[in-house]
Amino acid sequence: MTSVTNLGFPRIGPRRELKHALERYWKGEDSADTLQATAAALRAQHWQLQRQAGADVLPSNDFSLYDHVLDTAFLFDALPQRYRALADADPLAGYFAMARGVQTGGIDLRALEMTKWFDTNYHYIVPELHAGQEFALRGDKPVAQFLEARAAGFDTRPVLLGPVSFLLLSKTTDGSDRLALLERLLPVYAQLLERLHAAGAAWVQIDEPTLVLDLDEAAKAAFARAYAFLAQAPRSRLLLTTYFGALGDNLDLVARLQVEGLHVDLVRAPEQLDAVLQAWPKGRVLSAGLVNGRNVWRTNLDNALTLARYAQGHVGADNLWLAPSCALLHVPVDLEQEKALDAELKSWLSFARQKLGELRVLADALDGREGAEGPLAQQRARLESRRQSARVHRPEVARRLATLSEADSRRASPYAQRRVLQEQAFGLPVYPTTTIGSFPQTQQVRQARAQHKAGKLSDADYETFLEAETERCVRFQERIGLDVLVHGEYERNDMVEYFGEQLDGFAFTKLGWVQSYGSRCVKPPIIFGDVVRPKPMTVRWSRYAQSLTQRPMKGMLTGPVTVLQWSFVRDDQARSETCRQIALALRDEVNDLEAAGIGIIQIDEPAIREGLPLRRDAWSDYLNWAIEAFRICASGVGDATQIHTHMCYSEFNDIIDAVAAMDADVISIETSRSRMELLDAFVRFRYPNGIGPGVYDIHSPRVPSVEEMVELLRKARAVLSPEQLWVNPDCGLKTRGWDETRHALEQMVEAARRLRADLAQAA
Ligand code: GLN
Ligand code: ZN
Numbered sequence: 075m076t077s078v079t080n081l082g083f084p085r086i087g088p089r090r091e092l093k094h095a096l097e098r099y100w101k102g103e104d105s106a107d108t109l110q111a112t113a114a115a116l117r118a119q120h121w122q123l124q125r126q127a128g129a130d131v132l133p134s135n136d137f138s139l140y141d142h143v144l145d146t147a148f149l150f151d152a153l154p155q156r157y158r159a160l161a162d163a164d165p166l167a168g169y170f171a172m173a174r175g176v177q178t179g180g181i182d183l184r185a186l187e188m189t190k191w192f193d194t195n196y197h198y199i200v201p202e203l204h205a206g207q208e209f210a211l212r213g214d215k216p217v218a219q220f221l222e223a224r225a226a227g228f229d230t231r232p233v234l235l236g237p238v239s240f241l242l243l244s245k246t247t248d249g250s251d252r253l254a255l256l257e258r259l260l261p262v263y264a265q266l267l268e269r270l271h272a273a274g275a276a277w278v279q280i281d282e283p284t285l286v287l288d289l290d291e292a293a294k295a296a297f298a299r300a301y302a303f304l305a306q307a308p309r310s311r312l313l314l315t316t317y318f319g320a321l322g323d324n325l326d327l328v329a330r331l332q333v334e335g336l337h338v339d340l341v342r343a344p345e346q347l348d349a350v351l352q353a354w355p356k357g358r359v360l361s362a363g364l365v366n367g368r369n370v371w372r373t374n375l376d377n378a379l380t381l382a383r384y385a386q387g388h389v390g391a392d393n394l395w396l397a398p399s400c401a402l403l404h405v406p407v408d409l410e411q412e413k414a415l416d417a418e419l420k421s422w423l424s425f426a427r428q429k430l431g432e433l434r435v436l437a438d439a440l441d442g443r444e445g446a447e448g449p450l451a452q453q454r455a456r457l458e459s460r461r462q463s464a465r466v467h468r469p470e471v472a473r474r475l476a477t478l479s480e481a482d483s484r485r486a487s488p489y490a491q492r493r494v495l496q497e498q499a500f501g502l503p504v505y506p507t508t509t510i511g512s513f514p515q516t517q518q519v520r521q522a523r524a525q526h527k528a529g530k531l532s533d534a535d536y537e538t539f540l541e542a543e544t545e546r547c548v549r550f551q552e553r554i555g556l557d558v559l560v561h562g563e564y565e566r567n568d569m570v571e572y573f574g575e576q577l578d579g580f581a582f583t584k585l586g587w588v589q590s591y592g593s594r595c596v597k598p599p600i601i602f603g604d605v606v607r608p609k610p611m612t613v614r615w616s617r618y619a620q621s622l623t624q625r626p627m628k629g630m631l632t633g634p635v636t637v638l639q640w641s642f643v644r645d646d647q648a649r650s651e652t653c654r655q656i657a658l659a660l661r662d663e664v665n666d667l668e669a670a671g672i673g674i675i676q677i678d679e680p681a682i683r684e685g686l687p688l689r690r691d692a693w694s695d696y697l698n699w700a701i702e703a704f705r706i707c708a709s710g711v712g713d714a715t716q717i718h719t720h721m722c723y724s725e726f727n728d729i730i731d732a733v734a735a736m737d738a739d740v741i742s743i744e745t746s747r748s749r750m751e752l753l754d755a756f757v758r759f760r761y762p763n764g765i766g767p768g769v770y771d772i773h774s775p776r777v778p779s780v781e782e783m784v785e786l787l788r789k790a791r792a793v794l795s796p797e798q799l800w801v802n803p804d805c806g807l808k809t810r811g812w813d814e815t816r817h818a819l820e821q822m823v824e825a826a827r828r829l830r831a832d833l834a835q836a837a
């Protein structure tokens with residue numbers, strides 16, 4: 075009998091119950107007991123739901139109040155010293171201090187760093203370790219939740235983050251080697267495994283997703299040492315769990331590890347099945363990840379069944395388990411909640427609950443159980459309707475893409491020539507000042523949007539409101555003396571959603587939330603079809619704003635790679651193809667802005683770097699199409715039109731040539747927090763075009779002084795030529811309050827003036 079097993083379920087709840095409970099607790103409205111009760115109720119509800127959906131083996135300890143990597147650090151007592159007193163006095167307060175910092179009652183602790191979980195949009199807390207690090211069990215969350223499940227009638231498989239991945243995902247604050255801590259960590263893992271064994275766990279799922287990355291010899295050796303050590307402990311059987319890619323050159327290593335089962339991702343990397351079957355010793359369990367845990371489409375069950383049969387032929391029926399490709403953390407909970415989606419589109423989709431149902435059908439079919447044929451046929455019909463649908467396939471899009479030539483992704487003239495024309499066109503001072511686009515989205519702005527959406531504010535009244543906000547913003551920028559203005563982006567909810575809502579080929583859910591970090595969730599658009607722009611999207615607002623002022627008004631767009639990265643994308647064509655379609659739609663928008671008299675246009679690409687593939691050898695292919703897509707957007711305009719781009723939270727060192735290849739006339743980047751260190755890459759590369767290294771950290775309510783900004787700018791000026799340097803904040807201002815913004819921008823303009831005065835003096 076083939077088992078359906080799940081690797082992890084979304085924690086946030088079908089209606090973001092966990093988010094709301096956390097926020098009430100943080101505000102002091104709910105007690106810790108109330109929060110814990112909500113969490114326990116959610117866990118019970120999730121186990122129930124998974125069981126009903128058809129899963130035989132349910133995970134436990136996949137739940138987290140904030141993040142599973144933080145849970146792991148906490149569990150092994152890897153607490154930086156500064157949180158210890160608080161955590162000893164009040165564990166929950168200590169835990170949340172690590173997650174999000176605290177600033178109350180005389181305590182002022184910053185949060186631990188947060189970073190992206192592999193190539194997902196989930197962010198984990200980066201544990202801080204040091205050479206003298208000791209580990210010990212603090213609490214017993216995995217055991218407690220295993221027992222909690224048992225008491226509720228569910229026999230579960232506890233999930234742990236494996237020791238080597240835990241270390242590789244951590245950082246040391248003293249520059250020491252993380253893996254040198256392995257020997258100290260392993261006995262504590264062994265102790266935990268022993269406890270789980272004693273509690274009655276037959277299997278433990280041990281996640282080692284770093285096994286799909288490029289690993290150096292030291293990391294490989296660490297895996298061998300770790301699993302040899304853990305083999306000695308009295309313990310449950312281990313399912314070594316890998317996902318997000320192929321094992322590739324790590325497969326030999328994996329096959330030699332002393333574990334009883336292996337999970338592989340056959341959605342991202344179906345081609346690895348043969349090699350895995352060859353390498354994986356007979357008699358051990360293989361868990362086949364056949365349903366995509368990262369996207370929302372119904373699975374091609376016939377294809378999955380072929381893979382499953384093939385695998386079964388090698389490992390035998392009892393040793394094959396069926397599973398999603400990875401934990402279902404990255405998809406929304408339940409499609410059934412979407413009442414507004416039309417039936418056809420809905421029939422193509424599958425969220426966490428439905429995915430377990432798909433696995434059930436697969437297992438039943440594999441075992442030849444009666445009744446499996448009906449659902450298989452139904453699934454075939456759904457896939458066929460999607461394949462044939464006229465809302466998915468718009469022949470004009472393919473035709474247009476086919477006519478694109480190399481020249482369409484190249485500006486007419488090289489930067490040096492464009493610059494001369496742009497200087498004439500705009501007559502900007504040296505060190506021109508600008509902002510990144512959005513201005514504070516006040517309570518009022520959000521309220522007006524919500525009322526408009528609810529039908530309580532008429533279109534006309536909403537427009538009038540937005541016009542007034544925009545005008546106020548323009549007047550403010552004029553008054554403080556900014557050189558290149560923006561309209562403020564008041565009409566936008568989210569930088570991707572705003573465009574997706576206006577493009578054909580995008581759909582939106584009502585409750586399709588996915589955890590981004592902690593209590594923060596995003597609701598990614600679903601790109602289901604060929605992308606078409608029925609009409610201009612931003613021209614009206616840019617034109618209106620330009621009509622208010624003599625100064626240049628910068629048009630503001632979200633770039634194609636960012637739209638792609640922050641959406642659920644089609645699985646029936648390459649990402650690069652979808653990206654080119656978005657690029658074409660945006661190219662039309664850029665051209666329309668130019669025709670409407672907007673001479674400076676910014677195409678934001680904050681997500682370019684996060685799209686990088688996990689394996690280095692796939693980077694250049696990605697960068698080629700990503701950069702090309704940006705250039706398709708940007709290259710339809712005349713030489714005198716100035717194209718800006720903006721990127722944030724990025725390291726540029728290893729992709730600087732790709733950034734330069736975007737050939738934007740001006741790029742603004744985040745640098746203030748690193749005190750301009752991020753500029754190094756641009757300097758070493760001799761980046762030729764305009765560049766605005768952010769001088770105001772908009773992620774903090776702190777207002778930087780004029781002197782601080784002057785100092786940062788002098789640092790930048792020392793390594794860039796005067797014609798290159800722009801003066802701007804790090805990122806958009808939408809999360810800031812007006813008071814701080816006003817103050818900080820006035821000082822920023824003053825800082826630019828001082829720099830200009832330096833120059834005048836030198837001349
Ligand atoms: N133009 C956007 C804004 O100002 C850019 C946001 C971003 O980089 N994430 O909000
Ligand atoms: Zn930004």
